[in-house]
Amino acid sequence: MRDTHPTCAIPFFRYQGAFAAQADALVDIFRDVVSRGAYIQQRDLADFEHHLAAYLGIRHAIGVGNATDGLIMLWRAVGLQPGDEVVFPSHTMVASAASVTHAGGTPVPVDCGEDHLIDPASIEGALTPRTRFLLPVHLNGRTCAMAPLEAMAARQGLGIVEDAAQALGSRYRGRFAGTFGLGAVFSFYPAKILGCLGDGGAVVTDNDDIARAIRLLRDHGRNETGEVERWGLNSRLDNLQAAVLDHQLATYGTTITRRRTLASRYQELLGDMPQLSLPPAPNAHPDHFDVFQNYELQAEQRDALLTHLSRRGIGALLQWGGKAVHQFTALGLRAHLPATDRLFERCLMLPMNMTVTDDEVDTICHSVREFYGC
Ligand SMILES: Cc1ncc(COP(=O)(O)O)c(C=O)c1O
Numbered sequence: 379m380r381d382t383h384p385t386c387a388i389p390f391f392r393y394q395g396a397f398a399a400q401a402d403a404l405v406d407i408f409r410d411v412v413s414r415g416a417y418i419q420q421r422d423l424a425d426f427e428h429h430l431a432a433y434l435g436i437r438h439a440i441g442v443g444n445a446t447d448g449l450i451m452l453w454r455a456v457g458l459q460p461g462d463e464v465v466f467p468s469h470t471m472v473a474s475a476a477s478v479t480h481a482g483g484t485p486v487p488v489d490c491g492e493d494h495l496i497d498p499a500s501i502e503g504a505l506t507p508r509t510r511f512l513l514p515v516h517l518n519g520r521t522c523a524m525a526p527l528e529a530m531a532a533r534q535g536l537g538i539v540e541d542a543a544q545a546l547g548s549r550y551r552g553r554f555a556g557t558f559g560l561g562a563v564f565s566f567y568p569a570k571i572l573g574c575l576g577d578g579g580a581v582v583t584d585n586d587d588i589a590r591a592i593r594l595l596r597d598h599g600r601n602e603t604g605e606v607e608r609w610g611l612n613s614r615l616d617n618l619q620a621a622v623l624d625h626q627l628a629t630y631g632t633t634i635t636r637r638r639t640l641a642s643r644y645q646e647l648l649g650d651m652p653q654l655s656l657p658p659a660p661n662a663h664p665d666h667f668d669v670f671q672n673y674e675l676q677a678e679q680r681d682a683l684l685t686h687l688s689r690r691g692i693g694a695l696l697q698w699g700g701k702a703v704h705q706f707t708a709l710g711l712r713a714h715l716p717a718t719d720r721l722f723e724r725c726l727m728l729p730m731n732m733t734v735t736d737d738e739v740d741t742i743c744h745s746v747r748e749f750y751g752c
Contacts, residue, residue, distance in 0.1 A: 387691035388742060391569045392733040399732075400625075404575075407621045419597070419614055422621035427580070429627055433547075434554045436582050438589035441615025442596050445543040445565035445579035449477030451611065452539055452561045452581055455591035458483045458511065465504050466513040466541075467496035468702040468711075468718045474515055474541045475703050475711070484508070487704040489715040493658075494518060494674060494725070497717065498526040511537045514559075516545035518657065519571070519637070519671035521555040528558065543579070546572050547634050549667040556582050561592075566619070569731070571633060571671055572626055574619040633732060637670040640730055640739060644673055647743035653678040653750050655724075672697065673730035680724050683749050690745040695727045 397404060411422060423441050430439035442448040458464070460482040466474050468487035475485035486509070489500035496514050512531055514522040521542075531538050538559030545555035546564050556562035564570075566578035581592045591608075594601060599610030615623075626633075638660040645659040655676040660668060674697060677683050687694045702722055704713045728742055 386688075386693040388693060388729055388734070388738045390693035390695045390727070390729050391731050393568060395733045396568065396573070396731065397575065403625060404622065407625060408618070411618050411621050416617050418617055420617040422617045422624060423615060426615075426620040426624040426627065429624055430580060431582065433627065433630070434557055434582060436554075436557050437584045437586070438592075439580050439582045440589060440592045440596065441620050442563075442579045442581055442592070443613035443615065444567070444577040445541070445563040446473040446477055447596075447611060447613035448563035448579045448581040448592075449474065449539070449541065450480045451592050451595040451613065452563060452588070453477060453481030453483060454595060455588045456511070456537055456539060456560050461508060462510040463506060463508045464511045464513050464539075465501050465509060466703075467515050467517075468704040468713065468715050469494060469697075469721060470515040470517065470541065470703060471543070471698060472703050472706065472709070473543075474513060475709070478513070483510075485513075485703075485711065487702075487711050487713045487715060487718075489717040490721060491717065493520065493523075494721065495520065495522045496527070498523075498530060500715070500717075501527075501530060505534060509534070509536060511539055513539050513541055515541040515543075516548060516555040517672075518674050519545055519548050519669035520657075520666060521545055521548045521550035521553075523665065524550050524553075524558045543567075544570070544671040545669065546570075547630060548669045551665050552667075557584070560585060561588050566615075566623055571637065571669060572623060572630060574622050576616075576619060578615050578619045578623065580615065634669045636732060637730060638668070640734060640736075641668070641670045641673060643736060643739045644728065644743065647740065648675075648746060651747070651750065651752065654746075670730055672727045674725055674727045676721065676724040677726060677746075678724070678750075680726055683746070684726060686749040687742070687745055690741075690748075692742050692745055693729060697725065697727055 427439045462483045464478045469490045478485040491497035540562035542556040542562045543565035561583035566574040599608040
């Protein structure tokens with residue numbers, strides 16, 4: 379997500395500041411990797427993949443160019459056929475749906491629930507004889523309530539592929555996002571909780587055949603001997619990026635704890651306001667362990683609040699530029715999604731990242747309260 383307020387006193391995300399704190403370690407990593415000439419598919423990538431898989435308790439993690447490519451390759455690996463329909467929540471990045479079209483399928487948008495995530499009730503009405511997959515998107519650092527989705531998939535004979543681009547480390551009933559379906563993707567875009575210095579992503583799966591297919595697909599269809607087994611892409615996670623990510627993964631638990639602390643502070647300072655609907659506080663629900671990729675709330679008079687915050691030098695942001703996927707009319711995805719339409723009149727995100735200080739959260743909350751006069 380791009381920060382539209384780079385000159386704010388409290389910008390939505392500090393792209394320069396995010397990495398300044400680790401500058402020495404990063405320079406050491408560059409020197410080490412570059413001096414070895416280890417750029418493509420070298421040991422740093424293998425190490426990172428090993429550590430990511432171990433963190434998630436899953437058999438395979440495969441570094442890819444970005445999460446969008448990861449999804450496109452995943453659809454090929456799981457056998458999506460032309461005309462197959464994939465049900466996805468319209469409150470997501472366009473990439474979730476675009477991946478389906480690039481693989482020859484048809485994305486079918488559905489509504490979201492109170493939690494801003496895919497609404498199982500909305501899925502029921504979207505199923506057709508051509509539906510083959512569900513694509514839950516674990517948005518904002520929360521894993522979808524998977525029990526109803528798994529039950530529906532089992533009942534209807536559908537496969538589940540997870541878009542976990544925003545949810546590394548979040549859990550539902552103790553299970554990590556990305557470990558429920560046939561496969562899942564994570565994004566390492568710089569503003570992600572585990573962010574690299576450019577584009578990056580991973581596909582994870584417990585299925586050996588899918589893992590092998592992804593390894594082929596990301597490297598021109600080539601196997602270990604260089605034999606081309608199928609049409610592939612060039613979508614490998616750079617070795618240098620993998621080394622950076624491996625370094626950050628080592629302290630990922632601390633990172634999550636800090637974000638949960640920030641979320642608690644927002645809750646403490648804004649939780650009593652009837653004009654707002656905040657995301658659930660950390661530990662609010664025993665089924666969910668949230669990692670707060672974003673702090674997305676709903677607010678009355680949202681647009682006026684945004685203007686007020688902007689005047690106060692605070693970079694609040696609308697996800698996806700303020701539109702759900704079905705609202706981009708050029709894409710031709712016609713759907714009646716009243717909950718999502720209403721959400722997009724009310725939702726905004728407040729700064730939530732590792733450079734935001736406690737004092738800055740206090741300032742943000744003070745400005746929000748000032749706007750509503752309380
Ligand atoms: C929910 C979701 N899906 C997919 C993507 C695409 O990820 P990438 O930029 O790594 O391709 C993003 C990126 O922000 C995302 O938020």
